[in-house]
Amino acid sequence: MSSTNLPSSMKAQVIESPNAPYKLVSLPLPQPQDPHDILLRVKAASYCHTDAVVASGALPGLPPTWPHINCHEFTGEVVIANSAAAALGFTPGARLAVAGHGFHCCGVCEECVAGPEIELGDLRGDVPGVSAYCPTSGTCGLTHPGGFAEYVVVDARQVNRIPDGLTDVEVAPLMCAGMTVFTALRKASVRPGMVVGVVGAGGGLGHLAMQFIEKIGAKPLGVESADEPLKLAREVAPEATIVDARTTEANEVCAKGESKKGVDVVLVLPESQKAFDYSMAMLRTRGTCVLVSFPIAGFHISAGDMIIRHLNILSVLGGTLSATEEMLQFAAKHGVKAKIETYPLEKLNELVAKYGQGAGGKYVVDMTV
Ligand SMILES: [Zn+2]
Ligand SMILES: [Zn+2]
Numbered sequence: 345m346s347s348t349n350l351p352s353s354m355k356a357q358v359i360e361s362p363n364a365p366y367k368l369v370s371l372p373l374p375q376p377q378d379p380h381d382i383l384l385r386v387k388a389a390s391y392c393h394t395d396a397v398v399a400s401g402a403l404p405g406l407p408p409t410w411p412h413i414n415c416h417e418f419t420g421e422v423v424i425a426n427s428a429a430a431a432l433g434f435t436p437g438a439r440l441a442v443a444g445h446g447f448h449c450c451g452v453c454e455e456c457v458a459g460p461e462i463e464l465g466d467l468r469g470d471v472p473g474v475s476a477y478c479p480t481s482g483t484c485g486l487t488h489p490g491g492f493a494e495y496v497v498v499d500a501r502q503v504n505r506i507p508d509g510l511t512d513v514e515v516a517p518l519m520c521a522g523m524t525v526f527t528a529l530r531k532a533s534v535r536p537g538m539v540v541g542v543v544g545a546g547g548g549l550g551h552l553a554m555q556f557i558e559k560i561g562a563k564p565l566g567v568e569s570a571d572e573p574l575k576l577a578r579e580v581a582p583e584a585t586i587v588d589a590r591t592t593e594a595n596e597v598c599a600k601g602e603s604k605k606g607v608d609v610v611l612v613l614p615e616s617q618k619a620f621d622y623s624m625a626m627l628r629t630r631g632t633c634v635l636v637s638f639p640i641a642g643f644h645i646s647a648g649d650m651i652i653r654h655l656n657i658l659s660v661l662g663g664t665l666s667a668t669e670e671m672l673q674f675a676a677k678h679g680v681k682a683k684i685e686t687y688p689l690e691k692l693n694e695l696v697a698k699y700g701q702g703a704g705g706k707y708v709v710d711m712t713v
Contacts, residue, residue, distance in 0.1 A: 350423065356493035357692045358411035362401025366492070366692045367411075373495055378448060379428035380500045384420035384440060387512035389491035389689075389709040391699055392417055392520045393548065398486060402640060406486050415709075416444025416483055417519035418491030419512040429500035439506040441672065443519045444485045445662050446502035449478035465531035465658075470665045474501045477661070491516075492692060492709060504668050507676040517548065517682040517706035518675055520662065525553035525611065526671040527663035528634045529560065532609045536561030541597075543623045544613030545586065546573025546704035549636065552682055553611055554581040559678035565597070565607055567622065573704035576683060594625030606631055615639035627655055635659040686710035 354373050357366040376383045395414040398406055419441045425434040434440075449456050455475040462469030462477075469475060482488045489496055506515050534540055540557045544550040545566025550573070557564040558581055566577040569589040577586050587597050598606045606628030612620050615637040623633055624646070635643070635657060649655070663671065674680065683705035687695040695707045 354494040355689060356413050356489075357689060358413055359399050360411045363399065366696070368690055368692075369411075371493070374489065374497045376424050376426050376497050378499070379426050380448070381426045382422055382429045382434055382440070382498050382500050382503070383424040384442070384496050384498050385423050386418055386420040386491050386494060386496055387439075387712050388420075388516035389415040389418040389711070390516035390519070390521070391415070391695055391707045391709070394520070395485070396696070396699070408487055413489040413491075413493050413496075414485050415491035416485030417516055417521065418442050418496070419506060419515045419519070420491075420496070423495070425500070432500045434500050434503075439512065440498070440503045441506050441515045441519050441668075442484065442491070442498050442503050443476070443523055443662060443668055444483040444490060444502075445481065446474070446476040446478065446665065447482040447484050447488055447499045449475050449481040449499075449501060453478055453480065455479065464527070464664070464667075465533045467527065467530045467664060467667045474665065476502070476664050492689065494689070494711065502665065504665065504672055507672050509676050510672070512712055513684060513686060513708055513710050514681055515672070516708050517684065518552070518672065518680075519668070521549045521682065521706060522552045522556075522675060522680070523663040523668045523671050524636060524660060525549050526556055526674070527667050528611050528636055528658075528660040529553070529556055529609075530667065530670075531658055531660055532632045532634050534560055534562050534609055538562045538608040539565055541565045541567060541607040541610035541623065541626045542613065543567045543589075543610060543619045543626075544573075545577035545581075546570075546575070547613055548682070548704070548706045550611075550613050551576050551580045551704060552680065553613075554584060555678075555680045556674070558584065559674070559680060565626075567597070567626075570702060572702065576704040580683065589622060594622045597626050598628075605629075608632070609634065611636055613637055617644060624649065624655065627653070630654045630656070632656040632658060682706040684708050688713070
């Protein structure tokens with residue numbers, strides 16, 4: 345589609361105030377202003393837990409204004425590439441995957457300048473001048489309009505190309521959920537043969553983490569506490585040990601097979617103290633806990649337990665552009681895919697209701713049909 349025959353308006357799902365349902369409205373077509381801007385026609389937009397938190401108004405200052413368009417993990421096709429975006433090789437028709445963060449990074453702060461010097465376990469930062477962690481950059485779907493619309497403006501420095509063999513719908517949920525757990529595993533330097541616990545193994549992030557761990561050559565050990573997510577965890581990792589936290593204590597997990605000394609690394613995915621305590625109790629001496637979720641009230645940490653057992657705690661926030669590229673290539677090569685249920689844009693509220701039932705997996709707005 346050339347810019348001359350673009351529509352003047354688009355359909356978008358907006359949240360008008362905290363806790364309001366999504367409302368389908370017609371809005372003027374967004375305009376790419378900055379030289380790095382790309383106007384993207386959205387193909388698939390995936391729902392993340394953070395969308396629910398933002399919609400509830402629980403994150404101070406986010407969104408900065410209402411009404412707001414959510415979704416920070418989406419894919420689409422380039423419609424207009426402004427000058428700097430075109431200079432980076434983006435042309436109309438290119439298929440792009442977008443992780444929300446890093447929109448309009450400043451290029452001059454410590455994060456942006458340090459680039460590859462930044463160490464994140466096995467990962468490095470991005471090229472000098474570009475950082476997903478630039479503190480003044482925005483996030484599509486949080487500080488800026490996101491993917492629950494027919495069109496969205498993105499920054500050419502925050503996007504990845506979609507590898508051959510993966511569809512728009514398959515890639516969308518990898519752009520926050522997949523990228524976050526992949527970064528967590530790389531940051532914790534997970535190696536083949538290590539035992540890696542995933543507390544919340546059947547959730548949106550968890551069921552992807554189980555697959556990445558297995559394909560890295562490590563041994564996933566999944567923990568869940570509800571029937572449907574337990575089923576999903578078993579489905580995506582049939583060889584893995586899967587534990588029902590309702591009937592098995594963390595110390596009993598450590599008495600089993602591969603994990604008899606405790607797990608080497610554990611990812612904490614649910615936002616609950618119980619999940620955190622369970623995760624810490626599963627760790628072996630000198631093990632590493634990776635915080636992925638951040639409950640508003642925080643986690644209580646037993647310093648004594650940490651000190652006596654020489655435990656480490658890391659945290660992860662999304663991933664760099666280079667880490668996301670590595671994740672996409674890895675997912676394409678090893679067939680890592682989310683379990684996905686799709687909805688049309690018009691039925692986003694139905695998607696949200698289904699997500700709320702807690703069956704696990706990922707829920708994606710499909711605009712390719
Ligand atoms: Zn997210
Ligand atoms: Zn910066």
